[in-house]
Amino acid sequence: MIDFEIPKPIAQQRQALQTVAENMMRPISRFYDEHEHEVPWDYINFMNMAMRAMGAGYLAPRESKKNGDEPKEKRPPIGYQSLAFMLECLSWGDVGLYLVTPGGGLGAAAVEATGTPEQKKKFLTRFSQDKPTFGAMAMTEPQAGSDTSAIRTTAVLDRATNEWVLNGEKIFVTAGHKSLELSDGLVVVWATIDPSARRAGMRPFVVEAGTPGVKVTKLEHKLGIRASDTVSIVLQDARVPFDNILGSPEVEARTTEGFRGAMATFDATRPLVAATGIGVARATLELLKELLEQQGIHIRYGLPPQKLTSIEKDFIDMEVMLRSAWLLVIKAVWMADNRKHNPLEASMSKVRAGDVVTKITQKAVEIMGPVGYSRDLLLEKWFRDAKITDIYEGTGQINRLIVARHILNYSGSELR
Amino acid sequence: MFSFEPSEEQKMLIEAINRYALNDLRLKAHDADEGKLFPSPTVEKGWELGLLQASIPEQYGGFGERSALTGALAAEEFAWGDLAGALAVMTPGLFATPILLAGSEEQKREFIPPVIEAEWLPYTAALIEPYFDFDPIELHATAVRNGAGYVLNGQKAYVPYAAEAQAMIVYASLDGTTQGFIVPAGTPGLEIGEREKLMGVNALPLYKLHLNEVRLPASRRLGEPDGHDFAPILDAARVAMAAMAVGVSRAAFEYARDYAKDREAFGVKVAQKQTIAFMLAEMATEIEAIRLLNWEAAWMLDNGKEESSKHAYLALTGAIDMAMMVTDRAVQILGGHGYIREHPVELWMRNGRGFAALTGLALV
Numbered sequence: 001m002i003d004f005e006i007p008k009p010i011a012q013q014r015q016a017l018q019t020v021a022e023n024m025m026r027p028i029s030r031f032y033d034e035h036e037h038e039v040p041w042d043y044i045n046f047m048n049m050a051m052r053a054m055g056a057g058y059l060a061p062r063e064s065k066k067n068g069d070e071p072k073e074k075r076p077p078i079g080y081q082s083l084a085f086m087l088e089c090l091s092w093g094d095v096g097l098y099l100v101t102p103g104g105g106l107g108a109a110a111v112e113a114t115g116t117p118e119q120k121k122k123f124l125t126r127f128s129q130d131k132p133t134f135g136a137m138a139m140t141e142p143q144a145g146s147d148t149s150a151i152r153t154t155a156v157l158d159r160a161t162n163e164w165v166l167n168g169e170k171i172f173v174t175a176g177h178k179s180l181e182l183s184d185g186l187v188v189v190w191a192t193i194d195p196s197a198r199r200a201g202m203r204p205f206v207v208e209a210g211t212p213g214v215k216v217t218k219l220e221h222k223l224g225i226r227a228s229d230t231v232s233i234v235l236q237d238a239r240v241p242f243d244n245i246l247g248s249p250e251v252e253a254r255t256t257e258g259f260r261g262a263m264a265t266f267d268a269t270r271p272l273v274a275a276t277g278i279g280v281a282r283a284t285l286e287l288l289k290e291l292l293e294q295q296g297i298h299i300r301y302g303l304p305p306q307k308l309t310s311i312e313k314d315f316i317d318m319e320v321m322l323r324s325a326w327l328l329v330i331k332a333v334w335m336a337d338n339r340k341h342n343p344l345e346a347s348m349s350k351v352r353a354g355d356v357v358t359k360i361t362q363k364a365v366e367i368m369g370p371v372g373y374s375r376d377l378l379l380e381k382w383f384r385d386a387k388i389t390d391i392y393e394g395t396g397q398i399n400r401l402i403v404a405r406h407i408l409n410y411s412g413s414e415l416r
Numbered sequence: 417m418f419s420f421e422p423s424e425e426q427k428m429l430i431e432a433i434n435r436y437a438l439n440d441l442r443l444k445a446h447d448a449d450e451g452k453l454f455p456s457p458t459v460e461k462g463w464e465l466g467l468l469q470a471s472i473p474e475q476y477g478g479f480g481e482r483s484a485l486t487g488a489l490a491a492e493e494f495a496w497g498d499l500a501g502a503l504a505v506m507t508p509g510l511f512a513t514p515i516l517l518a519g520s521e522e523q524k525r526e527f528i529p530p531v532i533e534a535e536w537l538p539y540t541a542a543l544i545e546p547y548f549d550f551d552p553i554e555l556h557a558t559a560v561r562n563g564a565g566y567v568l569n570g571q572k573a574y575v576p577y578a579a580e581a582q583a584m585i586v587y588a589s590l591d592g593t594t595q596g597f598i599v600p601a602g603t604p605g606l607e608i609g610e611r612e613k614l615m616g617v618n619a620l621p622l623y624k625l626h627l628n629e630v631r632l633p634a635s636r637r638l639g640e641p642d643g644h645d646f647a648p649i650l651d652a653a654r655v656a657m658a659a660m661a662v663g664v665s666r667a668a669f670e671y672a673r674d675y676a677k678d679r680e681a682f683g684v685k686v687a688q689k690q691t692i693a694f695m696l697a698e699m700a701t702e703i704e705a706i707r708l709l710n711w712e713a714a715w716m717l718d719n720g721k722e723e724s725s726k727h728a729y730l731a732l733t734g735a736i737d738m739a740m741m742v743t744d745r746a747v748q749i750l751g752g753h754g755y756i757r758e759h760p761v762e763l764w765m766r767n768g769r770g771f772a773a774l775t776g777l778a779l780v
Contacts, residue, residue, distance in 0.1 A: 002423075304549060
């Protein structure tokens with residue numbers, strides 16, 4: 001039965017998060033935009049406490065407790081839906097600050113999605129401790145962006161010590177500085193265990209803070225999301241225990257199963273990243289409406305377009321874009337919760353969100369003229385913040401490629 | 417709880433309509449467009465699928481309960497076959513549904529069963545007017561009180577099957593708000609004009625209509641004696657039209673996709689070119705996004721949610737743009753062949769533009 005009712009637990013959670021977004025994020029939004037690389041410890045410490053109190057942790061829903069003594073009523077799973085709403089709401093507050101929310105981020109999501117029970121226990125418990133702890137994902141390299149098969153970082157097994165030896169350089173690692181230097185966190189590093197095997201040889205490795213040979217070499221200066229650190233990491237003979245590999249240590253001959261399995265992480269994270277962009281765009285539309293109303297402009301819904309002003313038409317179109325993109329996100333995470341295969345829907349939601357949040361934030365600045373362009377308001381900041389939605393976690397173009405391959409039933413070699 | 421899975425009943429209905437849309441509407445669409453009419457057995461067959469009948473409660477001759485969402489699912493599927501055919505099949509709903517939504521108990525008992533319990537009969541409605549800024553909530557046609565009754569004056573357009581209609585709902589502005597009036601065929605002053613000649617939906621017989629001092633007793637005012645709220649009717653029209661836009665767009669997208677996978681250029685299928693593949697990816701994404709937007713609007717209507725009218729409006733607004741974008745691209749992907757009437761994409765493109773002008777020609 002088709003249903004659009006927000007599940008009660010999510011509605012309740014959203015109220016609490018809205019308070020956080022309004023009171024803990026908005027007031028410091030501009031400051032951390034203008035003081036790039038300063039760490040918002042007050043926010044981080046508060047969120048660490050609050051998230052623990054809420055039982056929320058990292059960027060992946062908890063597995064249901066396997067406790068046979070509790071004959072609880074079986075409810076439909078809503079973990080990813082809950083996360084999507086949470087991320088949307090926090091990003092409505094400030095997406096840069098949301099990205100420095102302690103809890104493991106994409107690194108923990110990868111461990112959650114592909115790790116063994118032992119690995120999850122070993123690596124994830126740190127994210128629910130007293131001290132704020134961060135996690136990150138290191139995929140991109142100077143020569144390898146969307147084309148992840150071009151990754152050059154290597155992992156060689158030293159059989160004498162049973163350790164993996166990692167060498168290479170990673171760039172654009174979100175929260176990498178906080179994960180490696182400001183907390184006892186971890187970074188999930190993608191490396192190849194067999195460069196001749198291309199994709200089939202690609203594996204994620206957990207690299208913990210304090211590992212010798214791992215160094216943060218650069219903090220980037222960005223267009224937006226400045227509260228969030230983006231770093232380069234150099235791995236020089238960095239040794240990690242054998243068991244830090246996620247997925248099989250064998251290279252399956254001529255298949256890319258290992259790689260595909262790991263890429264499945266993105267089916268879960270893409271709609272969530274889309275949700276963060278939606279939060280920024282919703283903030284933008286809400287403020288725009290308020291500003292227009294201050295000028296005596298009220299949007300007249302229900303009129304034929306011939307009778308609408310240009311501003312009204314723009315605004316209504318933006319609402320259509322935002323709502324329809326958000327529904328694609330919800331459908332994608334609903335599928336994830338219900339264990340339906342969702343790579344098409346995940347990429348669709350990301351394509352649409354990347355498009356609409358950039359359009360909405362750009363249009364809002366345009367509509368408000370000199371006021372919109374000014375740093376007195378947050379509109380121009382949201383314009384800069386929103387743009388990343390169409391870039392990270394797969395650019396709009398890569399996601400279009402994925403959508404196209406699915407609807408055409410083409411392989412990567414048939415549609416390059 | 418969110419869910420995007422239609423019920424078993426809805427799935428069965430969609431399947432049945434899909435078979436009809438494929439084997440009847442789609443097959444006959446080209447000739448019907450050129451010949452300006454769907455054969456009545458085809459329309460009758462669509463009517464027998466029982467969409468309208470299932471949305472009317474038993475006491476008025478039907479066997480179910482109205483659901484805008486189910487209606488939207490069905491309308492998409494009909495329109496996927498052919499828009500004109502879909503509108504033809506659903507025309508009696510233009511008469512029965514407003515009476516169900518806004519009529520008095522007496523009107524429901526008197527007027528709904530004859531429509532529902534028979535074969536497809538040309539009952540219809542006149543909402544659209546021949547003005548560039550046609551606005552359903554600010555009509556030019558007027559209804560004025562006259563003693564115990566009303567007098568209607570004005571110009572109407574795009575009235576389906578008006579020439580053979582047994583009765584119709586005529587909408588006019590009474591004291592500045594849109595009100596419906598039940599007008600039987602042959603009422604003095606109700607003058608059927610010439611048949612409309614449009615860019616698309618040619619297989620649907622649409623007529624101009626002139627209201628010249630049409631006098632009606634008070635009992636013919638929809639929801640008599642105090643009239644009715646027009647919003648639920650307009651909401652139903654918007655959701656229906658948006659759903660049909662999704663159906664037409666889906667048809668165009670699928671055709672262009674299959675063509676692109678078949679057609680070769682420079683030694684590969686054209687679908688293997690990113691420029692074509694990305695167009696298709698965006699079409700598919702757009703269709704899915706607007707479909708969900710409209711499902712939500714329909715669901716809100718069914719559940720009496722606040723702002724459901726606004727959402728129905730947003731859904732149709734999005735659907736109008738989607739239909740134009742998708743059908744235009746479908747023609748573009750076929751290139752010169754898309755411009756030739758042997759392929760259906762040019763028909764879908766002509767129909768695709770129609771959604772900006774046809775609100776009121778179907779209700780769910």
